[in-house]
Amino acid sequence: MKIKSTELISFRNIESEAIEFSDGVNVIYGDNAQGKTNILEGIYIFARGRSFRASKDKELIKFGSQSAYSLLKFENSSGPVTLGVEISQSKPKAFYRNNVRVSRTSEIIGEFRAVLFCPSHLGIISDSPSVRRSFLDVAISQLKPNYIRLLAKYNNYIMNRNAVLKREESEESNIKQLLDVYSEELSSLSAEISIIRDEYIRRLDYWVKEFFKDMTDGKEIPTVTYDANHSLKDSRSKEEIREKYLSLYCSSREREIKYGSTLYGIHKDDLKIDINGRDSRLYASQGQQRSLALAMKMAEGEISREYTGEYPVFLLDDVLSELDERRKQYILSSIDNKQVIITTCEPSVFDSYNENMIRIKEGRRI
Numbered sequence: 001m002k003i004k005s006t007e008l009i010s011f012r013n014i015e016s017e018a019i020e021f022s023d024g025v026n027v028i029y030g031d032n033a034q035g036k037t038n039i040l041e042g043i044y045i046f047a048r049g050r051s052f053r054a055s056k057d058k059e060l061i062k063f064g065s066q067s068a069y070s071l072l073k074f075e076n077s078s079g080p081v082t083l084g085v086e087i088s089q090s091k092p093k094a095f096y097r098n099n100v101r102v103s104r105t106s107e108i109i110g111e112f113r114a115v116l117f118c119p120s121h122l123g124i125i126s127d128s129p130s131v132r133r134s135f136l137d138v139a140i141s142q143l144k145p146n147y148i149r150l151l152a153k154y155n156n157y158i159m160n161r162n163a164v165l166k167r168e169e170s171e172e173s174n175i176k177q178l179l180d181v182y183s184e185e186l187s188s189l190s191a192e193i194s195i196i197r198d199e200y201i202r203r204l205d206y207w208v209k210e211f212f213k214d215m216t217d218g219k220e221i222p223t224v225t226y227d228a229n230h231s232l233k234d235s236r237s238k239e240e241i242r243e244k245y246l247s248l249y250c251s252s253r254e255r256e257i258k259y260g261s262t263l264y265g266i267h268k269d270d271l272k273i274d275i276n277g278r279d280s281r282l283y284a285s286q287g288q289q290r291s292l293a294l295a296m297k298m299a300e301g302e303i304s305r306e307y308t309g310e311y312p313v314f315l316l317d318d319v320l321s322e323l324d325e326r327r328k329q330y331i332l333s334s335i336d337n338k339q340v341i342i343t344t345c346e347p348s349v350f351d352s353y354n355e356n357m358i359r360i361k362e363g364r365r366i
């Protein structure tokens, strides 16, 4: 997967810029708050269907403008593709593939694949479970389009079920029936999603071990396992997982009503990441946690290649300055044969390389 060019119009602080990229390493550099990350945001929107940092799409529209546009030209194994998006103050967001409007965002997810690495991702080991779930969801969505639909359905049922669990007792008559229906649906969806997550986590475990070994002296062995309400250690089948959730919902109904919330399901999943059998959240040093985070990002790229036959594009947002010399060198040497777009305030790191250097000032290329 190689990006050819991006074009941004009224996107954040960028009035109108077209930037071409080379197949290897591209460095976007400039002072702080000039628009470097905005460019990555304009690219990554096609990997995820939305911004990686704005909670509302409208934040992407340049102050005082009506609409923002981003256009991405890239090549994947099936040939050249152009994806576009229009974000307007007055209309819903619209995606285009080769100038033809697509009806749902999920139709374009998976077409452009990228691994994004931001400084905040370095905290993935110590962050809350939701951050690790989001890592899984974003990574898997790019590989399995159906996964997004399953998640959306699941979240919808959770919302409805929680609303029922919060109802006043006076409305109790049909509560039981409704809960039964939602419990059935959630158990089936949890089973389906669990199987997909489990498959992904097994590959993650394999690749994190590989990269971590490379980065350290090999004495410490990490393990990444699936931490869920059901245990997949013994390779449960979809049906077994479904039954497990059904029985959990059945036995905990009183408690769920008391808390007004669904206590079991894949929205509680986590990744368990150990080093030599000890919980890395509690016992790993900050350096080890960073190496694990790095290994997980590199692993994300390898798994994407395994599933699709080609490497995704790597977008590194200002992470090099956060890493010590050894880890910096490691990452620079391992991205050698991939397309990478790096943002940085310190272009001198790249003096000895032969990269495509892109300087950004006040939202413009200079």
Ligand SMILES: Nc1ncnc2c1ncn2[C@@H]1O[C@H](COP(=O)(O)OP(=O)(O)O)[C@@H](O)[C@H]1O
Binding pocket: 011, 012, 013, 014, 030, 031, 032, 033, 034, 035, 036, 037, 038, 039, 059, 060, 061, 062, 063, 343
């Ligand atoms: N919707 C917007 N319209 C205009 N400018 C914006 C908008 N959103 C953010 N900005 C500006 O973009 C700049 C930050 O860009 P960013 O890409 O994060 O900088 P950096 O070069 O440090 O990565 C800030 O100056 C901010 O004010």
Ligand SMILES: [Mg+2]
Binding pocket: 033, 036, 037, 038, 317, 318, 343
């Ligand atoms: Mg930035």
